[in-house]
Amino acid sequence: MRLHTQSFFTALVTLSILGASGQALAEQNGAKLRVVGTQATYASIAQFVGGDRVTVDYIVRGDQDPHFVRPRPSLAQKLTHADLFISTGLDLELWAPSLIDMSRNKEIRSGQRRYVSASQGVRMLEIPQTKSREGGGVHIYGNPHIQTSPLNSRIIAKNIATGLSNIDPEGRAIYTKNYERFCAEIDRRLYGEDLVRLIGAATLNRLAERPARLMSFLEDRQYQGHPLSEHLGGWLKQGMPFRGRTVVAYHKNWAYFGELFGLKIRNYVEPRPGIPPSPRHVEEVIKQMREEDIGVIIAANYYDETRVNSIAQKVGAKAVIVPVGVGGTPAARDYFSLIDVIVSSIARAFPQ
Numbered sequence: 332m333r334l335h336t337q338s339f340f341t342a343l344v345t346l347s348i349l350g351a352s353g354q355a356l357a358e359q360n361g362a363k364l365r366v367v368g369t370q371a372t373y374a375s376i377a378q379f380v381g382g383d384r385v386t387v388d389y390i391v392r393g394d395q396d397p398h399f400v401r402p403r404p405s406l407a408q409k410l411t412h413a414d415l416f417i418s419t420g421l422d423l424e425l426w427a428p429s430l431i432d433m434s435r436n437k438e439i440r441s442g443q444r445r446y447v448s449a450s451q452g453v454r455m456l457e458i459p460q461t462k463s464r465e466g467g468g469v470h471i472y473g474n475p476h477i478q479t480s481p482l483n484s485r486i487i488a489k490n491i492a493t494g495l496s497n498i499d500p501e502g503r504a505i506y507t508k509n510y511e512r513f514c515a516e517i518d519r520r521l522y523g524e525d526l527v528r529l530i531g532a533a534t535l536n537r538l539a540e541r542p543a544r545l546m547s548f549l550e551d552r553q554y555q556g557h558p559l560s561e562h563l564g565g566w567l568k569q570g571m572p573f574r575g576r577t578v579v580a581y582h583k584n585w586a587y588f589g590e591l592f593g594l595k596i597r598n599y600v601e602p603r604p605g606i607p608p609s610p611r612h613v614e615e616v617i618k619q620m621r622e623e624d625i626g627v628i629i630a631a632n633y634y635d636e637t638r639v640n641s642i643a644q645k646v647g648a649k650a651v652i653v654p655v656g657v658g659g660t661p662a663a664r665d666y667f668s669l670i671d672v673i674v675s676s677i678a679r680a681f682p683q
Contacts, residue, residue: 523564
């Protein structure tokens with residue numbers, strides 16, 4: 332009986348060792364890497380960068396609020412065998428550590444080699460002077476909704492490519508090539524092919540880090556007797572109807588988008604992240620929209636559309652309700668089409 336018991340425990344130890352080394356063996360044998368993102372947008376970019384070497388999954392759909400996720404075993408199961416985990420890396424997905432604990436996958440914890448912080452290297456906006464949550468929902472590291480700016484998507488893609496290369500060195504050349512393809516497509520769609528050809532993406536992206544500087548440069552410099560601004564295309568050209576215009580937004584999803592596209596966010600229906608607006612504050616927003624003749628209110632499509640439309644109707648404004656994540660609507664099937672939907676929807680709300 333003792334021999335049988337000893338054999339039983341030997342078998343358990345053997346299975347444990349095999350399980351611990353399973354990911355490494357799978358990588359060596361050419362199996363696809365399992366990548367999981369907190370949000371569908373990160374998974375979509377990871378699919379582009381990883382190509383045929385990865386399969387992707389995500390926790391939060393594009394039409395769900397990433398602030399609030401109830402950790403459940405079914406979600407933790409997605410992380411149990413993940414080879415790479417992608418999170419914003421700030422204080423947006425505060426539920427993520429609990430899911431990781433439930434998954435028992437220690438290698439995807441923050442700081443470990445199978446973890447990617449999507450926000451690494453992003454210039455953060457709206458960093459609070461007082462880093463305290465005593466007054467309610469405050470993002471102490473700055474606004475975490477980084478994905479609404481196409482410029483930030485280039486950084487996200489780079490972080491993902493680096494993470495994949497770290498765990499799969501044999502695929503590094505593929506990940507680098509796909510990352511460069513992703514950036515080239517972003518540049519083309521953001522500025523238009525003509526402007527990229529004339530100036531070069533590197534110069535445009537450097538100028539676009541301060542969008543007002545980019546627009547001044549294009550107005551002041553000429554090519555064949557005409558301002559370079561006449562060669563502007565892509566999303567920035569499509570967004571000209573709302574550049575310099577003022578809107579009210581439901582939540583602070585729009586800081587990075589607003590900076591790049593010159594859209595001014597005058598106020599928010601939800602004054603603090605994650606804190607439902609009081610009736611008094613909503614009335615103050617309505618009053619402000621009337622007094623300042625603000626004719627557009629924008630919101631992510633996972634917020635209460637009835638409330639957004641009600642505010643718009645009371646002041647005769649247009650409500651623009653759009654996805655801010657890939658898959659948030661059928662039309663937002665990848666990152667490029669997501670920005671297509673956002674830009675075109677906001678542009679239609681303003682007279683041409």
